[in-house]
Ligand SMILES: Cc1cc2nc3c(=O)[nH]c(=O)nc-3n(C[C@H](O)[C@H](O)[C@H](O)COP(=O)(O)OP(=O)(O)OC[C@H]3O[C@@H](n4cnc5c(N)ncnc54)[C@H](O)[C@@H]3O)c2cc1C
């Protein structure tokens with residue numbers, strides 16, 4: 001499951017829109033990742049600030 | 055709770071849909087997961103005056119941070135092309151105010167709003183949608199005949215309804231922006247910077263506001279050697295003349311869908327705005343398109359509700375309407391986009407030499423035939439012409 005660096009995350013929701021497993025959800029400033037994550041790394045490649053890590 | 059129409063998301067798309075639906079006498083509830091509509095923005099806030107006027111959309115003066123005369127384009131080596139005159143004027147908005155004003159207009163028409171209220175799931179039941187929500191009052195459900203998915207790039211509504219709202223990295227700009235004070239750039243223009251070292255497969259921008267400016271860029275991952283954030287820091291460092299005395303007062307980021315989307319409706323559901331990836335694939339502007347899609351969706355909704363037929367087939371008329379207006383143009387712009395993606399920095403320099411401001415305006419409007427003529431006329435541009443014609 002990917003790791004979210006909460007100090008870096010800008011809670012923009014951009015990663016949510018590219019997750020093929022629909023594993024990401026953003027509510028206000030809280031990005032969460034569910035069990036559905038398959039470590040594909042697409043969200044990591046997208047994140048403009050590098051807040052995600054496989 | 056039961057309602058005729060539930061709008062999920064209160065961005066420009068959602069509030070425009072709510073305003074239109076409510077003004078047609080349709081019972082409408084809007085839910086927005088944020089505690090404040092419009093903030094934080096994920097946007098450079100630029101809109102064309104001409105496109106707004108064409109749709110008859112009036113922006114409240116408090117929502118306008120600056121009126122713009124035109125655009126200045128910069129090649130990688132710094133050559134400038136100025137675009138101004140008819141059709142080039144625009145506004146840089148204060149989106150937080152602009153969006154709250156839009157919401158107030160919808161409320162004036164009779165729509166009801168709930169903020170800090172997130173849709174968490176949606177299931178089809180007896181020809182209606184049962185939408186689960188969460189807010190300060192706990193968990194609840196709203197049963198709706200029609201759901202308008204205005205939930206932006208994150209769109210879950212589309213996924214719950216079985217529509218293909220997943221964005222592909224190849225068609226999805228990674229965007230980052232500092233809103234800065236102390237920027238030294240002509241405030242009457244927006245400034246756009248091109249080059250594969252500046253913003254690979256995208257561009258960097260400076261959009262002046264009342265006392266600040268949005269300074270940002272969008273890149274495509276496949277062309278990038280580092281994060282969007284790193285490109286922005288580099289851009290600021292390399293333009294000391296502009297940013298010597300500037301500091302950020304806000305940071306934004308986000309995804310910009312630059313694709314052509316199909317399948318905008320399902321039984322009892324229509325997707326509007328970014329949820330349906332309705333952004334201009336060349337400049338990434340999505341505010342006006344979002345509002346236009348909502349006007350169309352509301353028109354179809356009104357008829358479909360009267361006929362008591364909210365089937366996918368009926369609601370797909372919305373997509374037909376959209377395509378009639380935008381499909382040809384979008385396809386041309388996508389072709390232009392794939393051309394621009396092939397350009398090396400030296401090609402940008404060539405373009406800066408041959409294109410006038412007005413030409414570029416035509417390009418962004420997808421009036422492209424002149425462009426090919428221009429390319430073919432000069433032998434030195436043969437390389438560019440083949441890049442354009444290929445694929
Ligand atoms: C960096 C950047 C710069 C941009 N610059 C420009 C520009 O200069 N000009 C321009 O025209 N466009 C620009 N865009 C694009 C523009 O921001 C979007 O096209 C526009 O916001 C789309 O409006 P929308 O209403 O469809 O979506 P959004 O404005 O994203 O609104 C969606 C709303 O839905 C809410 N929501 C999502 N999920 C749920 C849920 N489950 N429950 C309840 N609410 C939910 C969200 O909180 C949000 O408020 C830019 C985008 C980015 C990222």
Ligand code: SF4
Nearest residue numbers: 009010012013015047
């Ligand atoms: S894309 Fe990056 S900054 Fe944006 S919400 Fe996802 S992790 Fe956070």
Ligand code: SF4
Nearest residue numbers: 019037038040041043
């Ligand atoms: S790694 Fe892949 S599956 Fe996991 S959250 Fe990111 S995009 Fe989704």
